[in-house]
Amino acid sequence: MLLEFIAIVAAGFALAGIALTLNLVVGKRLPGWIFPASAGVGMLAMAIWLEYSWLDRVTDGFPQEVEVVSTNRQRVWYRPWTFVVPQVNRLIAVDHRFERRNPALPDQVLTSVLLAGRWEPSRQFGVVVDCAGQRRADLVDQVVFGEDGALERARWLPLAADDPLLRAVCRG
Known part of the structure; x- marks a missing residue:
């Protein structure tokens, strides 16, 4: 955040x-308001560029096996340009490097999900996706694996058939 402030x-x-240089070239004929106005335009343009390039800058640092499955696009009144092109402020990604399948439960995939947001700390957590049942269970404190590898005390959340997380995890 500090580096972005310095860049702005x-x-x-x-x-x-x-x-100022242009003013010298034209023989000091530019009006005085042009200097603070150009500084303001430069700062605003840089802030807008930093907002819109956030997704690319974050995902460029991801390993190849990390797939962005969903983004949140936002329109807000105090950024009127977002009504023309909505701004991405959050993403959900799946880290395929951590995917595991249990031969006893072939329709369930254990994977890692990454949540990242602009001006928010990133969070990564384990998820089990039941491809056949179209549902997911987050691996939180009360969830344990049974003797056969099945989840016990898991809270299963239903997923739509076209859910991007379900499609990304279950396509293989």
Whole structure:
């Protein structure tokens, strides 16, 4: 967050510097308001670019086996440009490196899910997806594995047939 603030301020100074240079080139004929206005435009443009490039900057750091299955697009009144192009502020990803299948329960897949949000700490947790039953169970404290590998005390949540998490985990 601090680095983004520094980048925004630097963009403001850069655009104001360009305006000052342009003013010297044209013989100091530009109006005085052009300098703070150009600094403001530079800062606003940098802030917008940082907001819209967040998803790409985050996912570029993911290993190849991590698949983004869902994003949340947001429109807010205090960012009117988001009504033209909604901004992505959260994502759900599946880390296929952690997928495991139990031969006794072939329709259930143990995997790892990553939740990331703009200005939020990322969270990663285990999930068991029942491909045949179209449901999922988060691996939280009370969940234990039985002798046969089945989940005990799990709270199963139903998933729609076209749920992106279900499709990503169960397609293989």
